[in-house]
Each structure stands twice: as C-alpha cells, then as structure tokens.
Amino acid sequence: MSGEEEGFVIDIEINNELDQKIVDQFALFDELDAKKIDSDNVGTFLRSLGLYVTNADVEEIKEKSFHSQIPNAYHIGLLLPNITECFLKHKFLPKTVEQLFEAFHLLDPDKKGSLDIAYVEDVFKNQGDQFDDKEMAEFMVRAVDHRSQKVNYEYLINALLQNVLDENDLFKLSDKIALEPPQEKVEEIIAETLKDEGEKDEENSLNRNLN
Structure with a gap:
C-alpha cells in the first residue's frame, strides 16, 4: 500500500x-x-x-x-x-478515573461537584495542555450538563475518557502483538517442527527394519 x-x-x-x-x-x-x-x-x-x-x-x-x-x-x-x-512502548496512556477525580478536586476546592464553563475553558485553553478553539468546542459539547449549564465531574470525566476503548483498546492490542513472534520466527518454528517429525519418522522406520 x-x-x-x-x-x-x-x-x-x-x-x-x-x-x-x-x-x-x-x-x-x-x-x-x-x-x-x-x-x-x-x-x-x-x-x-x-x-x-x-x-x-x-x-x-x-x-x-x-x-x-x-x-x-x-x-x-x-x-x-x-x-x-x-x-x-505504552506512551501516553490514558488517566484512570481515580486520577481524574483527584485532579478535578483541585479545581473545585469548595467541593461543589461542578465547575463554571468559563473557568473550565480558561483552564484548558490557557493553562497546561492548551486546547485550540476547535478542540475546545468539541470537548465542551460532551462536558457540559445543559440543564444546569455547568460542567460536573461525571460529564467532564466521561468527556475525557470517551476515546478510551474497552475490549478494542489499542494498547491491549499492542500488548497482544508484542507477544506474538514475527512471521519469520513462526516459519522457523514450523520448519524445525517438520524437521524433527521427519527425523522421528526416519528413526522409527529404521527401528522397525532392525526388528
């Protein structure tokens, strides 16, 4: 390709x-x-x-x-x-739910359970890893509770974790692939096995002739 x-x-x-x-x-x-x-x-x-x-x-x-x-x-x-x-190499692994809760407790010292939209936008656009306008807009669609017009923990964490796959997790798939021998190794193992089987058959045939 x-x-x-x-x-x-x-x-x-x-x-x-x-x-x-x-x-x-x-x-x-x-x-x-x-x-x-x-x-x-x-x-x-x-x-x-x-x-x-x-x-x-x-x-x-x-x-x-x-x-x-x-x-x-x-x-x-x-x-x-x-x-x-x-x-x-397991780089850029997703955060756990516990780690995310711990991080957002720091943003919510009064423990209200929710954050103002403007405050969240300021944090994500101007501090730490800075989101651009497009990323921010896509993120806020998932993070805002439109009934209260606030960002609560549940919505926020779901938004952050929405790309983490379960059984289709690419990190899990990479582990599986890392454990699989390369194709040339597989072919080598097959060749060795066939050779050993051939030697065993030849030895058995020789033993039968001697008997």
Missing part, C-alpha cells in the same frame, strides 16, 4: 492488526482520501486513537513524521510507524 506525493511515493506498511486499526481511524480524518491530513488535525487524530498527548507530544510526533515535500500536511505512511511505537 502506498501514496503518491508529487513525483515520489510514500509506502504505507501495514504489518499487523494494530497498524490496520490506526489506518482505518486515519481515514475518518482524510476526507479527500489523499493519505494525509492538515497539521492542525494531527493532535485531534492522535487523541481519537486514545493517546493522551499534550501539545508538546503532538509536536514531537509531527517532527518525526515531517517530510519536506509536504510541509503543511502529514502522511499516514510517515505517521504510522511513530504512532505504532507509542502503543508498543
């Missing part, structure tokens, strides 16, 4: 189920089927995979995946190996 970019070809190497799931998710962001997405969408794409990346993390991955021939976009063929590595 490959993608052509103005005279040169970028290969898309899909080696396992994890790679395929990442490529399938990328397709949701690649509306023109150009095998690339704009720079501004890389962070949203990474978070949609369940990677809890900061803006600095996003920039690091973009730097590793940069190609001078496509300066304003990022090709899946270049992003894929760097993203797969994140899963296999």
Whole structure:
C-alpha cells in the first residue's frame, strides 16, 4: 500500500492488526482520501486513537513524521510507524478515573461537584495542555450538563475518557502483538517442527527394519 506525493511515493506498511486499526481511524480524518491530513488535525487524530498527548507530544510526533515535500500536511505512511511505537512502548496512556477525580478536586476546592464553563475553558485553553478553539468546542459539547449549564465531574470525566476503548483498546492490542513472534520466527518454528517429525519418522522406520 502506498501514496503518491508529487513525483515520489510514500509506502504505507501495514504489518499487523494494530497498524490496520490506526489506518482505518486515519481515514475518518482524510476526507479527500489523499493519505494525509492538515497539521492542525494531527493532535485531534492522535487523541481519537486514545493517546493522551499534550501539545508538546503532538509536536514531537509531527517532527518525526515531517517530510519536506509536504510541509503543511502529514502522511499516514510517515505517521504510522511513530504512532505504532507509542502503543508498543505504552506512551501516553490514558488517566484512570481515580486520577481524574483527584485532579478535578483541585479545581473545585469548595467541593461543589461542578465547575463554571468559563473557568473550565480558561483552564484548558490557557493553562497546561492548551486546547485550540476547535478542540475546545468539541470537548465542551460532551462536558457540559445543559440543564444546569455547568460542567460536573461525571460529564467532564466521561468527556475525557470517551476515546478510551474497552475490549478494542489499542494498547491491549499492542500488548497482544508484542507477544506474538514475527512471521519469520513462526516459519522457523514450523520448519524445525517438520524437521524433527521427519527425523522421528526416519528413526522409527529404521527401528522397525532392525526388528
């Protein structure tokens, strides 16, 4: 599988189920089927995979995946190996519910159980990992209790955890793949087994002839 970019070809190497799931998710962001997405969408794409990346993390991955021939976009063929590595090395794991509750207790010293929308927007846009306007808007749709017009813990944590998969968790899939021997090793094991079986049959045949 490959993608052509103005005279040169970028290969898309899909080696396992994890790679395929990442490529399938990328397709949701690649509306023109150009095998690339704009720079501004890389962070949203990474978070949609369940990677809890900061803006600095996003920039690091973009730097590793940069190609001078496509300066304003990022090709899946270049992003894929760097993203797969994140899963296999367990980088950017999601926070647990307990950790999130502990963090938001710090934002709510009076223990009201909810936060003002303007305050949450200020925290996420101007402090720590800074959300851009698009990310903030998408996040607040899920985080706000529209009856009270407040952000309560349950809504907020559900919004933060909405990308964490259960049985389809890509981190779990990466663990499974890491435990599987590479194809050449499988072929070597099969060859050795067949050889051993052949030697046993030859030995049994020789023993029968001697008897």
